Amino acid sequence: DAKTTQPNSMESNEEEPVHLPCNHSTISGTDYIHWYRQLPSQGPEYVIHGLTSNVNNRMASLAIAEDRKSSTLILHRATLRDAAVYYCILRANAGGTSYGKLTFGQGTILTVHP
Amino acid sequence: DSGVTQTPKHLITATGQRVTLRCSPRSGDLSVYWYQQSLDQGLQFLIQYYNGEERAKGNILERFSAQQFPDLHSELNLSSLELGDSALYFCASSRTPRTEAFFGQGTRLTVV
Numbered sequence: 001d002a003k004t005t006q007p008n009s010m011e012s013n014e015e016e017p018v019h020l021p022c023n024h025s026t027i028s029g030t031d032y033i034h035w036y037r038q039l040p041s042q043g044p045e046y047v048i049h050g051l052t053s054n055v056n057n058r059m060a061s062l063a064i065a066e067d068r069k070s071s072t073l074i075l076h077r078a079t080l081r082d083a084a085v086y087y088c089i090l091r092a093n094a095g096g097t098s099y100g101k102l103t104f105g106q107g108t109i110l111t112v113h114p
Numbered sequence: 115d116s117g118v119t120q121t122p123k124h125l126i127t128a129t130g131q132r133v134t135l136r137c138s139p140r141s142g143d144l145s146v147y148w149y150q151q152s153l154d155q156g157l158q159f160l161i162q163y164y165n166g167e168e169r170a171k172g173n174i175l176e177r178f179s180a181q182q183f184p185d186l187h188s189e190l191n192l193s194s195l196e197l198g199d200s201a202l203y204f205c206a207s208s209r210t211p212r213t214e215a216f217f218g219q220g221t222r223l224t225v226v
Contacts, residue, residue, distance in 0.1 A: 038157075043116065043118075043204050043220050044206070044217045046214040093212055099211050100162065100164070100169065100170070100211020101159065101162060101170045102147060102206070103172070104157035104158075104159070105156075107156075
């Protein structure tokens with residue numbers, strides 16, 4: 001499985017933008033970049049995913065480098081509710097034993113200060 | 115509410131026992147995934163099913179087994195339980211192996 005590297009922790013102030021980086025230098029051409037987050041005492045929650053182009057949804061934006069070896073999850077205005085562990089995951093989008101497999105790494109612990 | 119239902123929410127059992135965890139996926143979802151989360155190991159992928167067939171296996175112990183039934187619900191069976199099996203067990207489902215996955219609230223297993 002292709003690996004991702006994320007900072008262990010990051011801090012932000014409420015109502016400020018947050019940029020969560022992820023490196024994935026061994027990404028293959030068929031891997032989608034997925035982001036999930038896990039709030040305290042809850043199951044993981046889907047945030048966003050993309051392949052090559054930048055993506056936006058109601059929760060966040062995903063900026064993908066041109067060479068696809070890194071990506072950044074952008075929370076435009078952090079709230080206290082965004083404090084969570086954020087996981088960047090490469091998900092195989094083609095057949096084989098890893099097709100669709102979601103493997104979580106250690107993630108980034110995001111702390112949001114009031 | 116993700117639409118994924120896991121039962122029971124909590125389970126306390128003794129070492130050596132066997133338990134079954136149940137997962138009902140979201141309506142229409144064909145893929146089911148099982149994860150184990152303990153304090154020192156993070157979220158560990160156990161196994162994935164798609165439309166009743168096993169598709170991928172992670173670090174699942176031989177004492178553990180799972181299946182997905184024709185109605186698409188899934189069960190994770192844990193046997194010969196050890197203290198170290200105490201953890202949160204999450205189930206997730208997705209429409210296909212390509213689409214976003216939705217997680218249940220988990221089953222907290224405590225082995226005493």
